[in-house]
Amino acid sequence: MRVLLLPEEMRDELKEPLGILYRCHGVECVERMAEHLRGAKRLIAVGDITTFYILKASLMPDLMIVDHKTKRSPVEDSIKRRHLEGSYRVVTVENPPGTLTDELLGAVRESLNGCTPTEIIVDGEEDLAALPAILYAPVGSAVVYGQPSVGSVLVMVTPEKKSEIEGILKRMIVKEKV
Numbered sequence: 040m041r042v043l044l045l046p047e048e049m050r051d052e053l054k055e056p057l058g059i060l061y062r063c064h065g066v067e068c069v070e071r072m073a074e075h076l077r078g079a080k081r082l083i084a085v086g087d088i089t090t091f092y093i094l095k096a097s098l099m100p101d102l103m104i105v106d107h108k109t110k111r112s113p114v115e116d117s118i119k120r121r122h123l124e125g126s127y128r129v130v131t132v133e134n135p136p137g138t139l140t141d142e143l144l145g146a147v148r149e150s151l152n153g154c155t156p157t158e159i160i161v162d163g164e165e166d167l168a169a170l171p172a173i174l175y176a177p178v179g180s181a182v183v184y185g186q187p188s189v190g191s192v193l194v195m196v197t198p199e200k201k202s203e204i205e206g207i208l209k210r211m212i213v214k215e216k217v
Contacts, residue, residue, distance in 0.1 A: 043139040043211040045167060050137075053207070057169060058194030060186055068191040069096040072183070075193060079181035081151065083172045085165060086185045093183065102150050103127070104168040106161040127158040136164040139171060139211070147171040151180075169194065174204045 045053065061068045069076070069092050076082055076098055084090040084100040088109050093100055130150070134143040143161065147168065150157035152175075161168065169184045173194055176182060180196040194200060 040216045041141045042135075042214045042216045043144075043208060044214050045137045046210070046212055049207070049210060053167070056186055056192040057173065057200075057204075058182070058192050060190055060192050062190045064190065065092050066096050069093055069098065069183075072181075072191070072193045073098070075195060076181050076183070079195075080177045080179035081181075083151075083176055083180060083182045084184075085169045085172055085182065089183050089185045089191060099156065101156055102147070102172065103158045104147070104161065104165045104172065105158065106163065106165045108164070126156065128155045129158050129160060131160045131162060134161045134163040134165065134168070136166060138163075139167050139208075140216070143168065144171050148175045151175045151177070170204050170207060174201055174208070 061071050063071060073096065076093070081101040082093070082098060083102045083104070084093045085104045086109070087105045087107060090100065090103045090105055130146045132140065132142040132146050134140045143159070146159050148171070150159065169182055172182045173196055176196045178196055178198060178201070182194040182196065184192050186192050
C-alpha cells in the first residue's frame with residue numbers, strides 16, 4: 040500500500056487556509072457561509088467539530104470525514120452521535136498523522152463518485168483529508184474544515200483549486216507501506 044507523507048518543510052505551508060477563513064466558531068461560522076454551502080454541488084465536512092456544527096445548522100453533508108478527536112483529544116460522545124443511525128454509509132480507514140494513505144484516498148474518491156451520503160471514520164488522523172476531498176469533489180462543491188482555535192475554512196472547488204491541490208500532493212513523499 041502506498042502512503043503520501045507530509046514533509047517537514049511543507050507543514051507550515053499547510054497551516055495556511057486553503058480557502059476563505061471565517062474567524063468565528065460553531066453554528067455562527069456555518070451561518071456565515073450558508074449561502075455557499077446550500078448552493079454547492081456537494082458538501083464535504085472534514086473534522087468532528089466542523090461536521091457537528093454543519094449538522095446542527097440542519098445541513099446534510101454528502102461526505103463527512105472524522106476521527107473522533109479534536110486537537111488530538113477524544114471528542115465527547117454527544118459529538119460522535121450527531122446524526123441518525125443508518126442515514127450514512129460508514130467506512131472506516133487507517134490514516135496515521137501527517138499522511139494520506141491509499142485507503143483514505145480511495146474511500147474519499149469512491150464516496151464522491153457515488154450518490155450515497157458517506158461518513159469516513161479515520162483510525163488515526165484526518166488532518167490532511169481536506170486535500171483529497173478538494174481534489175476528488177466535483178467543481179462547484181464546498182469543502183469545510185476547521186482552523187484550530189481560529190474558525191472554519193471554506194474551500195469552493197474550482198479547476199484552479201484542484202490543480203493547486205495536485206501540486207501539493209506531488210510534493211509529498213511517496214512511501215510504500217508493507
